[in-house]
Amino acid sequence: MKNLNIKSTINRIKKLAKLESKHAAFIAIIFVLLTYVFLVWRIGSYTTAEPTITEAVNKIPSIDKNAIKNIEELQKNNPDIKAFFNEARKDPFQE
Secondary structure, X not given: OOOOOHHHHHHHHHHHHHHHHHOHHHHHHHHHXXXXXXXXXXXXXXXXXXXXXXXXXXXXXXXXXXHHHHHHHXXXXXXXXXXXXXXXXXXXXXX
16 A cells, blocks of 8 residues: 655645635536526426326315305395495406
């Protein structure tokens, strides 16, 4: 085996550090760009992903049948509510 001299090893490390310090900004920029490309790639893969059947079934909203009946009864009995629903049907984005 080759004997390691501590002073020569330290000098080599210093030379390597000087060489790397010249390119540190470039290496940092490349690292940030690669990270950005990876994130864009992952976001792109998530946007095209389709839900599984169980996820799709679980996320279907369910409306309470009793609530629908109550709203319809209120609409029949109260002219103000009937007018409110009619206006909302004509322009649903009006506030």
